[in-house]
Amino acid sequence: MENKELNTQDTVMTPDVYKKTFWRTFPLQACFCFERMQNVGFAYMMVPALKKLYTDKKDISDALKRHLAIFNTTPAVVSFIAGASIAMEEKFKKAKDNGEEVDEESINAVKTALMGPLAGIGDSFFWGTFRIIGAGIGTSLAAKGSILGAILFLLIYNIPHFLVRYYGLKMGYKSGVGFLASMNEGGVVAVLTEAAKVLGLLVVGSMCASMVSISTPFVFHLNGTKIVLQEIFDGIIKGFLPLGFTFIIYTLLEKGMKSTTLLWGILILGIVCSFFGIL
Structure with a gap:
């Protein structure tokens, strides 16, 4: 993938910097800590752009x-923030070179x-x-012994x-802050987030019905009348027990x-109920 639109002399975001920054987004959580969380990974991601932008070691250090x-x-959306931060660093450098008063904290405020x-x-x-x-599509195929289960899971998530x-x-580099602000003002972010939640819940619900198998x-x-308990449950709602x-x-x-306690409990309960013919 090339970014010809960014291949200009007056921008820090050259194709080389773009590629290096992109690949550095992946180890974002490699040095995760509970004090400052992903800060080391983010700083590492910014190194190619900062080296291109600043020539003095003290400026790079600062x-x-x-x-x-x-x-x-x-992690999947961190590149958007990285692009906006690089754009702000570039504006910060130009303003400083022109002798204008700049606020260093504004970059972190935007982040x-x-x-x-x-x-x-x-x-x-x-x-x-x-x-x-x-996971829903992948596990259903994997349960049938198909390698496509693992492949589809990776493709559906990673594409x-x-x-x-x-x-x-x-x-993020071209219009980061303004783009997100316009989406927030128009309510697009709220609609997208709610739609994603509803879709996720639908998938989880369908997985409960198809992947959890319980019958008595x-x-x-x-x-003199034969009463099958499972038929009563099915008459109330299909998949009542799951x-x-x-x-x-x-x-x-x-x-x-x-969750580990529940997993052990489910395993023991399944063995006991199967032994006594309850389920």
């Missing part, structure tokens, strides 16, 4: 220190303003939608992931029970 402030967002809204969008789409859809990372850098073999005889079990697990998670 710029890197600026980008070591606390930072945290969804802080962008990382929250973009994290909301990124989490909704990538963690809550693409990953869930990919939009790579495209957003790559073109987000260009979009209980049969009662009442006054749905009820899912809600029980969700409630226990909401109350703070650990």
Whole structure:
């Protein structure tokens, strides 16, 4: 992929810097810490542009220190913020060279303003939608022994992931702050986020019905009439037992029970119920 529109002499974002910055977005969380979160990864990502922009080592050092402030967002959308930050560093450098008064903290202020809204969008789409859809389709195929399950999971998640990372850098550099502000004012961000949540919930719901298999073999005889308990449950709603079990697990998670404890509990419960012929 080439960026001919950025290949000019009066911009720091040359094709070489663009490619280096793009690839450096991937190890964003390699040095994650709970004090400043993704700050080291973000500073590392900014190095190619800063080296191109500044010739003096002290200026590069000062710029890197600026980008070591606390930072945290969804990794898939970080390139958008990186592009906006590079554009601001470029404007900052030109203003400083012209002898104008500049505010160094404005760059971090913009980063802080962008990382929250973009994290909301990124989490909704990538963690809550693409990953869930990919897992739903992938696991259903993998359960049948098909290698396509793993392949489709990776493709469904990573195709939009790579495209957003790559073109987000260009979009952020050219119109980052103004673009997000216009989307917020028009309510586009809220609509997209809500749509992603609804789609994710639909996929999770369908996975509960198709992937959770629970039935009971209980049969009662009442006054000579054969009553099959499973048929009663199916008459109430198809997949009544899987749905009820899912809600029980969700409630226990909401109350703070650990997922590992629940997994062991489900395993033991399944063995016991199978042994006694309950399920």
